[in-house]
Amino acid sequence: MRYAMALDTKKCVGCGDCVVACQTENNVPLGYSRDWITEVVKGQYPDVFLHFESQRCNHCEDTPCVRTCPTGASHVIEGGIVKVTHDECIGCGACIEACPYDARYFHPDGYVDKCTFCDHRVADGLDPACVSVCPTKCMYFGDLDDPDSEISQLLRTREHYTLLPEAGTAPQIYYLK
Amino acid sequence: MEERILATARDIEGLYPHVHIWGWPIATYLFLGGLAAGILLFATLYYLNGKENDMPFTVKIAPVFTFFFVAFGSLLLIYDLHHKPYFWRLFTAFRIESPMSWGAWTLASVSILSLLWPLSFVDSIEDYLHRRGWKRMDAITRWIIRMEHRWAPLRWLIMFFRRYRKLFAYLLLFLSIILGIYTGILLSAFNAHPLWNNSILGPLFLTSGVSTGSAFVMWLSNNKKERRLMSIIDMSLIAVELFFIIHMIMGMQAGPEAYKEAARLFLGGQFTVWFWVIFVGFGLVLPFLLEVFEVRGFHVHPAVPALLVLVGGFIFRIIMVYAGQMSEYPFL
Numbered sequence: 137m138r139y140a141m142a143l144d145t146k147k148c149v150g151c152g153d154c155v156v157a158c159q160t161e162n163n164v165p166l167g168y169s170r171d172w173i174t175e176v177v178k179g180q181y182p183d184v185f186l187h188f189e190s191q192r193c194n195h196c197e198d199t200p201c202v203r204t205c206p207t208g209a210s211h212v213i214e215g216g217i218v219k220v221t222h223d224e225c226i227g228c229g230a231c232i233e234a235c236p237y238d239a240r241y242f243h244p245d246g247y248v249d250k251c252t253f254c255d256h257r258v259a260d261g262l263d264p265a266c267v268s269v270c271p272t273k274c275m276y277f278g279d280l281d282d283p284d285s286e287i288s289q290l291l292r293t294r295e296h297y298t299l300l301p302e303a304g305t306a307p308q309i310y311y312l313k
Numbered sequence: 314m315e316e317r318i319l320a321t322a323r324d325i326e327g328l329y330p331h332v333h334i335w336g337w338p339i340a341t342y343l344f345l346g347g348l349a350a351g352i353l354l355f356a357t358l359y360y361l362n363g364k365e366n367d368m369p370f371t372v373k374i375a376p377v378f379t380f381f382f383v384a385f386g387s388l389l390l391i392y393d394l395h396h397k398p399y400f401w402r403l404f405t406a407f408r409i410e411s412p413m414s415w416g417a418w419t420l421a422s423v424s425i426l427s428l429l430w431p432l433s434f435v436d437s438i439e440d441y442l443h444r445r446g447w448k449r450m451d452a453i454t455r456w457i458i459r460m461e462h463r464w465a466p467l468r469w470l471i472m473f474f475r476r477y478r479k480l481f482a483y484l485l486l487f488l489s490i491i492l493g494i495y496t497g498i499l500l501s502a503f504n505a506h507p508l509w510n511n512s513i514l515g516p517l518f519l520t521s522g523v524s525t526g527s528a529f530v531m532w533l534s535n536n537k538k539e540r541r542l543m544s545i546i547d548m549s550l551i552a553v554e555l556f557f558i559i560h561m562i563m564g565m566q567a568g569p570e571a572y573k574e575a576a577r578l579f580l581g582g583q584f585t586v587w588f589w590v591i592f593v594g595f596g597l598v599l600p601f602l603l604e605v606f607e608v609r610g611f612h613v614h615p616a617v618p619a620l621l622v623l624v625g626g627f628i629f630r631i632i633m634v635y636a637g638q639m640s641e642y643p644f645l
Binding site: 150152155167168169172173174175176177178179180188189191200203204205206207208209223224225226227228229230232233234235236237238241242245246247248299300302303304305 | 314315316317318319320321322323324325326327328329332334335393394395396397399400402403405406408410411412413414416417502503504505506569571638641642643645
C-alpha cells in the first residue's frame with residue numbers, strides 16, 4: 137500500500153475549500169493550516185500563465201523529518217503516511233528544520249502538527265477531507281501499489297511533476313500538468 | 314519568469330518568509346558544547362600522556378568549568394523546547410539516524426563524567442586553588458572534601474572513579490570528540506538548509522570547539538609553559554579551521570543552485586561582514602597573528618587572543634544558526 141495524492145492543475149481554481157475543509161475536519165487552531173494554496177505565475181506579458189497548487193505534507197518516500205526526530209514521535213504508518221505522536225514529541229523543531237516544504241509547525245499546545253492524509257477517514261474507506269470537498273474534483277487520492285486505482289491510471293496517462301524533487305525526498309503529492 | 318505567492322492565509326510563526334525556529338539558545342548551546350568538548354579533550358589527552366602535574370590547569374582545573382557549561386547548555390536546550398514536559402522522551406529512545414538523539418545521550422554522559430572528573434582530583438584542586446588565591450572556589454572545594462569525609466557514598470564514588478580513572482579518561486576523550494563533532498553534524502543533517510548540509514561542518518565545529526577550549530586554558534592558566542603550548546596548538550587549529558571554511562565555501566560554490574545561493578549569504582549577501590570581518594578577521598586571523606607574536610617573544614597578554622577566539626567562536630555559531638535557516642530551497 138502506498139497512498140498518494142494527485143492534483144489536476146488544469147482544474148484547480150484556487151478557491152481554498154480544501155484548506156477550510158482540513159481546518160474544520162482536523163480542528164486546526166485559528167490562523168494555522170495544514171494545507172495551503174500557492175499561486176504560480178509563469179511567463180512574460182503577453183504570454184502569462186497562471187495555475188494553483190494545493191500544497192501540504194508530501195508524505196515523502198524518503199523522510200528527513202522522521203530521520204532527524206530524536207524520539208521517534210515522527211513516524212511512518214501503513215501506506216506511507218507520515219504522522220506525529222503528540223505524547224512523544226518534545227517540540228525540538230528538528231523535523232520543522234528538516235522539511236523543505238514548510239509542512240510542519242508547532243501547534244499552540246507545543247507538539248509538532250501536520251497533515252495526516254486524514255488517516256482516520258482513510259481507515260473508514262473515505263477520502264481525505266480536502267479531496268472530498270473539492271468543488272472542481274481536481275484532487276485524487278489513492279493507492280499507487282494498485283495499478284487499477286484512479287490515481288495510478290492518471291499518473292500513467294497524464295504528464296505530472298512533484299515539488300522540489302532535487303531535495304531528494306521522493307514526494308508523493310503529484311501535480312498533473 | 315516564475316513567481317509564486319501564498320494565496321491562502323497561513324499565519325504561522327517561524328515559517329515565513331523563511332524557517333526561523335532556532336535562535337540564540339541553540340547557538341549558545343552549540344558554543345558551550347564545543348567549548349566543553351575542547352576542554353575535556355585536552356584534559357583527558359594530557360592526563361593520558363602523564364602530564365597531570367606539569368599541566369595542572371588543563372587536566373584538573375579547566376574541567377571544573379565544563380560541568381557548568383554543559384549543564385547551562387542543557388538548560389538552554391530544554392528552555393528552547395516547545396513541548397517541555399515531554400523532554401524526558403529523549404531518553405526513552407535511541408535513534409542512531411538522528412544526531413539529536415545520540416547527541417542527547419552523549420551530552421547526558423558527558424555531564425555526569427565532567428562532574429566526576431574534577432571530583433576525583435578534589436584534593437589537588439583544593440591545593441591549586443589555595444595557592445592561586447581563588448578563595449571562593451577554594452571554600453567550595455574544602456566543603457566538598459569535608460562532605461567526602463563525612464558521607465560514605467560520596468567517598469566510595471570518588472574512590473571508584475580514581476581507581477578506574479584511566480578507563481574513564483579514554484571514555485571521556487572519546488565522548489568529548491563525539492560531543493564536539495555532533496554540534497556540527499546536528500546542523501549538517503538538514504538537507505532542507507543547504508548552508509548546513511555539508512559534510513565538513515562536523516569537523517569544522519569540532520575544530521572550532523577545540524580551539525575555543527585551548528583559548529580557555531590559555532586565558533586562565535597561570536603556567537607559562539601551559540599557555541605557550543596552548544598558543545601553539547590554537548594557532549594550528551585556527552589554520553585548520555581556515556582551511557575547512559574555504560573548503561566549505563568551495564564545496565557550496567561547486568554545488569547545485571540552492572547551494573550556490575547559500576554561499577552567496579557569505580559572498581556579498583547579508584552575512585558577508587559578520588562572517589569575514591567579525592568572525593574570520595577578528596575571531597581567527599587576528600588572534601592567530603597575536604599568537605604568532607606571542608610565541609616569537611613579543612609581549613601580548615594571552616587574554617587578548619583567547620577572548621577573541623572565544624567571542625569569535627560564539628559569533629560563528631550565531632551566524633551559522635541564523636544564516637542556515639535563511640538558506641532554503643526556493644519558496645513554494
